[in-house]
Each structure stands twice: as structure tokens, then as C-alpha cells.
Amino acid sequence: MWLNLLGRSAKKILLRVVALLLLSLLSACSQQIERQTCVPLASEAQYCLSSASAVLAMSSQQDISLSQMVSFTHGQENHELLTQLELNSQRMTLVGLAPLGQALFTLVYDGQTLQSQQSLLLGEQFKAEYLMAIMQLIYWPTEQINQHLTGGELVTIACDMPLCKQLIDASGALITITYNDIDPWSAQVNVDIDVADIHMQINPID
Template identity: 25%
Template sequence: MSRAIIATLLFLGLILTGCSAVTRPEQQVNITAQGSLTLLPVPQVLRGTQITQLLRASYGDDSYELIIQLEFARERLSVIAMSVEGLPIFEQVYYSDGRLITHQFLAGAGPEPSYMLADIQLVHWPLQQLQYSIHGAELSERVSSDTTTRIVSEGGESTIIIVYDANKVSLSHKQRGYKLELIRLEE
């Protein structure tokens, strides 16, 4: 076999096998310039549930689509991301003791784990639990006949806006400049 073929096979093998890491993300995640969120264990109301969503993310001129599966268990939150074609991208498992196990199937794939965990908690955790875990910012919620809106504000200015519609959640993070749209794929 030629060296080029061997090198190509080794390179493909490394990409396909991915890499794993066990880390402890910061328990205090900066969600605004002055505000932080203390990461929380999975709340009782979510335990035993699973959600599959189409994630549309935009940052500047870039946009992406992923399928995200969230599994809420007693001691852990599992996040699996794959391309819309079904190729695995990354898996993250956050345990209530603070351990985070990450499997990346594509080099450099996946968002900053602590930011992703904070966004998941801001979207899915009950308001009452979140209010006790946010420091240096305020969290409020407005309910109308067809939507619910959560707002994280700092100094009276809205920084993170989360809007819940019938089967869609939109998150806009003004300070970081990204937008997420989560569309539920199953009932």
C-alpha cells in the first residue's frame, strides 16, 4: 500500500472514532456581562423525559441546523447532537455531581459545554428553580394567550429573550450575538 493511502486511512480512522473527555465545567456560568447561572441538577418534573428537536442556530452570517436529543434522568442530562442527515457530531452527559463527559465525533465540533448547559437550563428548567440560581441578573416571565416569554435582564436591559410558541422555542442572546430556534420533532 502506498503511504498516501495509509495516511488517508489513519486520518479517516481518527475522524470517525472521535475523542472523549471527562471535565468539570464551571458551576457558575456567565450568562451576561455581570450575571451568572449556577448549574443545577435535573429537576423532578423533567426526570424520565426525552425531547428531540431541530436546532437552527445563527451567529453573524453563519447558520447551522442540527438534531438535538435531550434525555433528562435522575442524576444526569444527556445531550446528543447529529447532523440533519443523521451523522453523530457530539454527545455530552452532565451529571448532578458536576462531571461532564464529552464525546466528539468531529474534531472541534460542539459549543462551549457550560454555555450550552446554561442555555438548556434557561429554556427547560422551571422558573422558580432558575430564579434562585441566577446572580447579578434578573429573570422574569410573561404569559400571554399564545406565547410565554422569559427574559434575562441586566440593569433593566433585556439580554436573553426566550419565546415559547406551540411547538417552537426561540432564544436570542443579545450580548453574545447568537439566536437559537428549537423545533420539537416528536410529541
């Protein structure tokens, strides 16, 4: 058992070290962009990023670190990336790596501004603020999300999974989020964004 625990800890530490090393390479072939902190999620619904303070207040930890494998499906297109999500009292940081380890982006939200440093390969079509907003919809308390959401509401719904949420507006469901564990940080998370025909699956890496 101890060997398994040590193995999982070493793997998480290695992922964080690799992410930091690749970020140093990213700076040599990337662009720095200040992003909008409010994003439209549909014709009426708009979400503005919020700080991690309420999330940390509900946690026994002073900071949160989560390694993830994220899969995207849009129509016939499929993509995967590794992410490292870091939360502390000052900022929320999200690092993205391609499956083979190429540095793709780093996002830093300090509660006021969202800075995006991203590979030139991503081009201008990559909208970092949307990815950050989706991460907050998944992990932030529902009450906090709704304080920063206009034209819609995030609600918990009955389903055959341990936890399910929907972002709804007057026209119906916009985004459906399902968790295979009552603890979102431990769960495999599926996100269906019907209006954009996008499906995401997020798996924590132990």
C-alpha cells in the same frame, strides 16, 4: 389515527436508537472533557447548572425524552443540528448530531459534574456548558433558575406569544425566550441572545 400515532412513536424510537449507535462511533474519535458547571451569561450574570429533580417533580413522567431540531444563527452564519434531550432522576443528557447523522457531542450532567464527550472536529471553541445552560433556561421552572442565577433574573413578560421570558440584569434584557405553546416541552422555542448576536430556534420532533 392509530397509524399516525404508531408512525410518530416509531420515528422517536428510531432517533434514539440512531443517537445511541452514533455515540459508539463518537467514542473512537472524540475527547472527554470535564466542564465548568457555572457559566457567565453577561458581564454580571452567571448561571450554575441545577439538577432535573424539580422538573421531573412537576411532570407526570419519571423521565423525559425529547428529540429536537436546533437552528443557530450568528451574523451571516447558519448551523443546524439534531439533539436528543434525556432527563431522569440521576442525570441530564444531551446528545448532538449533525443533520447528516454524524455524532458531534454528548453532554452528561449528574447534578455535580458536567462531562462532555465531543468530536475532535468541534475543536476547543465548542463550549458545552453554555448549550446545557441554555437548555435549562428554556425548560426549567423560572423559580429554580433564579435560585441558581446571580447578577440577573429570569422573568416572565407580556407578549403576543403564549409564553415569553427574559433574562435581565441592571442594563436590561440579555436573553429573550419565546414559546408558541404554553407547554415548553411541546413548543417551538426561539432564543435571542442579544449580547452575542445569536438566535436559536428549537423545534421538537414528534
